[in-house]
Amino acid sequence: METILERILFEKRKEIKGLKELKRKEMQKEMTYSLIQQLEQANTLSVIAEFKRASPSKGDINIHLNPAEQAKHYSENGAAAISVLTDATFFKGSFHDLRLVRESVDIPILCKDFIIDQVQIDLAKENGANIILLIAAALTPSELSELYGYAIQQNLEVLMEVHDEADLEKAFKVGPKIIGINNRNLRTFEVDLAVTERLAPSISSFGSYVISESGIFTNTDAKRVSDAGASGVLVGEALMRSGDLATSMNDLMVPNLKGAKQ
Numbered sequence: 124m125e126t127i128l129e130r131i132l133f134e135k136r137k138e139i140k141g142l143k144e145l146k147r148k149e150m151q152k153e154m155t156y157s158l159i160q161q162l163e164q165a166n167t168l169s170v171i172a173e174f175k176r177a178s179p180s181k182g183d184i185n186i187h188l189n190p191a192e193q194a195k196h197y198s199e200n201g202a203a204a205i206s207v208l209t210d211a212t213f214f215k216g217s218f219h220d221l222r223l224v225r226e227s228v229d230i231p232i233l234c235k236d237f238i239i240d241q242v243q244i245d246l247a248k249e250n251g252a253n254i255i256l257l258i259a260a261a262l263t264p265s266e267l268s269e270l271y272g273y274a275i276q277q278n279l280e281v282l283m284e285v286h287d288e289a290d291l292e293k294a295f296k297v298g299p300k301i302i303g304i305n306n307r308n309l310r311t312f313e314v315d316l317a318v319t320e321r322l323a324p325s326i327s328s329f330g331s332y333v334i335s336e337s338g339i340f341t342n343t344d345a346k347r348v349s350d351a352g353a354s355g356v357l358v359g360e361a362l363m364r365s366g367d368l369a370t371s372m373n374d375l376m377v378p379n380l381k382g383a384k385q
């Protein structure tokens with residue numbers, strides 16, 4: 124006679140098959156939405172393509188582009204991830220733009236904002252972001268580490284942005300896996316790719332991935348920051364103004380095998 128326990132266990136085994144399949148699908152999804160995974164697997168410089176309508180330094184860049192369409196074009200042309208500016212006052216972006224992009228692509232999305240409070244991290248996640256930006260210069264060391272910890276707890280990845288040695292020191296105390304070097308000084312707006320050349324070596328020896336941010340337009344620029352040790356670039360203006368995204372993206376995706384170093 125089959126006992127009730129045996130019958131229950133028989134049913135459970137069937138259920139487990141379904142659960143395992145579900146878990147496998149979820150993990151697959153998480154992997155496609157991970158910038159770290161993309162960086163590990165890449166054999167070219169990874170391009171984080173930014174949707175940026177306007178900025179305080181350049182004014183209107185391209186305010187009429189449709190975020191969903193532009194993101195799709197970025198993804199079709201090989202972007203590793205998409206960055207969406209969500210600040211409204213200075214960049215004419217929104218969380219609605221972020222949501223529209225989430226609905227149109229299957230790659231990781233970075234919420235690009237000036238994050239100073241957990242509530243912004245919640246909003247980023249709710250609207251489909253997988254990565255958030257934390258700007259070292261905008262936060263005290265304890266805020267930086269608290270917001271970092273909160274984001275990681277929420278299963279988000281963090282791009283920690285630095286511009287000088289003081290920022291780097293703050294970042295190293297937290298130990299993020301991805302560090303963005305902003306070539307643009309947010310106080311003077313001056314852009315200089317030499318900032319990447321100066322800061323990248325210590326980040327690489329620390330063991331984090333380097334993303335070179337801002338002021339990257341040409342194949343020569345991409346080669347220069349790749350040679351300096353960057354695994355990826357964050358590019359806004361050049362792509363928002365490009366009349367030929369396939370060529371622009373191709374120019375930026377120079378050979379790069381930094382992923383293997385970790």
Ligand SMILES: O=P(O)(O)OC[C@@H](O)[C@@H](O)c1c[nH]c2ccccc12
Nearest residue numbers: 305336337338339357358359360361
């Ligand atoms: O448009 P550019 O020069 O390619 O730059 C893109 C990106 O690096 C820039 O938008 C950026 C870098 N860090 C930021 C912090 C906040 C707002 C914007 C940014």
